Amino acid sequence: MAKKKIQVELFRSPIATQPRHKLCVKGLGLSKIGQVRELEDTPAVRGMINKVSYMVRVVGE
Template sequence: MSNNQTVKVQLVRSPIGTKESHRATVRGLGLRKLNSISELKDTPEVRGMINKISYLVRVL
């Protein structure tokens, strides 16, 4: 993880067929298409969102 307190997240599985709340979480993290990468502040809220959809994303 970089020193400026950010975390990069990549969408590696399609959210199609998942719960609506999980799809909303993907959108909330700023992820759109497969393999898209979003750089976010490393906060407990963001970590919780990543944990919720851990089966769809990869932390870089």
């Protein structure tokens, strides 16, 4: 059975954010604005996306 994938894009800089939010962005594998990563759709990934929803957007599911 294939696992579901989700695409996440960083559209805002994490420079002036809380240290934990910077770690969430790093944990998602994002480092540059405009970068898109394809990740497995798990509760942990969804939680990180929800925490930094003001910096990332879900491009595709």
